[in-house]
Amino acid sequence: MRIDVDPFSGFCFGVVHAVRTAEELLDKGDELYCLGEIVHNQQEVDRLKAKGLVFIDHEAFKTLQNVNVLIRAHGEPPETYQIAQQNNINIIDASCKVVLGLQRKVKRAWEEMQEKNGQVVIFGKSEHPEVIGLNGQTDENAIIIRSVSEAKQFDFKTPVRLFAQTTMSIHVYERLKDYISELLSKNDCDDFKAYNSICKQVSNREAHIQEFAEEHDVIVFAGGKNSSNAKFLFSICKEANEKSYFISELGDISCEWFKNIDSIGISGATSTPQWFMEQVKQKIEHECI
Numbered sequence: 116m117r118i119d120v121d122p123f124s125g126f127c128f129g130v131v132h133a134v135r136t137a138e139e140l141l142d143k144g145d146e147l148y149c150l151g152e153i154v155h156n157q158q159e160v161d162r163l164k165a166k167g168l169v170f171i172d173h174e175a176f177k178t179l180q181n182v183n184v185l186i187r188a189h190g191e192p193p194e195t196y197q198i199a200q201q202n203n204i205n206i207i208d209a210s211c212k213v214v215l216g217l218q219r220k221v222k223r224a225w226e227e228m229q230e231k232n233g234q235v236v237i238f239g240k241s242e243h244p245e246v247i248g249l250n251g252q253t254d255e256n257a258i259i260i261r262s263v264s265e266a267k268q269f270d271f272k273t274p275v276r277l278f279a280q281t282t283m284s285i286h287v288y289e290r291l292k293d294y295i296s297e298l299l300s301k302n303d304c305d306d307f308k309a310y311n312s313i314c315k316q317v318s319n320r321e322a323h324i325q326e327f328a329e330e331h332d333v334i335v336f337a338g339g340k341n342s343s344n345a346k347f348l349f350s351i352c353k354e355a356n357e358k359s360y361f362i363s364e365l366g367d368i369s370c371e372w373f374k375n376i377d378s379i380g381i382s383g384a385t386s387t388p389q390w391f392m393e394q395v396k397q398k399i400e401h402e403c404i
């Protein structure tokens with residue numbers, strides 16, 4: 116039986132940087148709070164909690180003063196930095212540099228759209244922390260849509276700047292771009308710019324994971340239940356290989372999945388730690404085959 120851990124899966128560089136930053140400070144003995152889950156993965160959250168990292172939500176953040184608070188890779192809206200200044204909170208900014216660059220572009224686009232009576236459209240999930248950070252650059256005036264059918268509720272007639280949450284599907288983004296472009300043309304407006312802001316770390320994985328899923332008899336995909344990237348990459352696995360199974364914990368593995376097969380592929384999301392995928396492999400080797 117062949118068992119392969121997908122070498123292209125696991126943390127993206129944004130998450131690696133945030134986790135390393137947190138660990139360096141915790142190892143020095145610093146008290147450190149983290150605003151929101153550092154990564155949508157319970158095992159990694161628990162590991163860092165055991166090292167002393169204290170996770171807080173935005174309500175608790177407002178009540179803190181004179182402490183160190185880490186901003187995770189997803190980034191934050193301007194309001195968070197304002198609160199930090201008022202409360203003398205020392206921000207350790209581990210926002211991913213790709214996300215920070217995108218925030219700056221969205222801000223510039225919003226300034227331009229205000230002059231032209233246009234709209235900033237974000238292809239993403241309104242409740243996702245990265246999208247909340249992006250929408251903050253527009254004073255929360257962006258139109259946030261997650262599908263072409265949602266876009267159909269809007270009759271775009273004035274200039275549009277389209278952006279995407281970095282972990283969305285490139286295929287849906289392309290369809291959305293075409294839809295808005297055609298609608299604007301019909302409405303006699305040709306001032307449309309679309310910025311493909313989907314992260315290459317994510318879009319490159321799309322093609323790779325499809326191949327990986329096709330090459331193995333069974334796929335065990337490890338990811339957090341709240342991770343949009345995990346749901347998205349798993350859907351590609353499932354389409355390429357019907358025998359793909361989603362797990363969040365070692366206890367989710369069923370040995371029944373591995374009967375009469377020759378190969379198993381273990382893959383994960385950009386938020387899945389490499390060490391967890393190795394544990395999955397060991398569990399399967401020791402208990403199932």
Ligand code: SF4
Nearest residue numbers: 127129211213281314
């Ligand atoms: S997916 Fe890309 S943009 Fe998002 S945190 Fe990771 S590296 Fe940064």
